[in-house]
Amino acid sequence: MNHVNHRIYGMSVASVYVHYVTKVERKGRSRAEVDEVTRWLTGYSQADLEAALADKTTFQDFFDHAPAPNPSRSLIxxxxxxxxxxxxxxPTMREIRYLDKLVDELAKGRPMEKVLRN
Structure with a gap:
């Protein structure tokens, strides 16, 4: 694992999440949609997602403790x-990039059913 990746794994999800929300809101999407794709990807409930953000959970811990990683995420x-x-x-970097890709698709205006691989 290189030094840059190690730093990313140790970053809090909350420190990046704010940028995800800003990115999609600039394109007319919402935080609720970012939350939805994150819950879809990881299996976290809304309450658990909010707790992870408030607790400044690292990316490594966030994905290591994801309650139900969506099997369809391999379609991303x-x-x-x-x-x-x-x-x-x-594995952790792949999960981070899955989330990045979902947020990017939201920002590009892709319909939610396509983003969620339905």
């Missing part, structure tokens, strides 16, 4: 931050 493909998601070996 493509390039995010210059990296092809399906080629990411480290």
């Amino acid at each position: 493909k493509g390039v995010i931050c210059g990296v092809r998601i399906e080629e990411i070996d480290h």
Whole structure:
């Protein structure tokens, strides 16, 4: 694991989540939609998601303790931050990039049923 990845895993989800929300709100989407895709990805309830954000849970812990990772998350493909998601070996980094990709799709106006791979 390189130094940059190690720093990302130790960052709090809340420190990045605010940027996810800002990104989608600029494009006419909402925090509720960011919460929805995050819950879909991880299986967290809304209350547990809010607690993780308030507690400044790290990305590593957030994904390690996800109650029900969605089996359909493997359908999330493509390039995010210059990296092809399906080629990411480290499990935590792949989960972070799944979330990045879902937020990116929201911001691009993709319909929620498509974002959630329905």
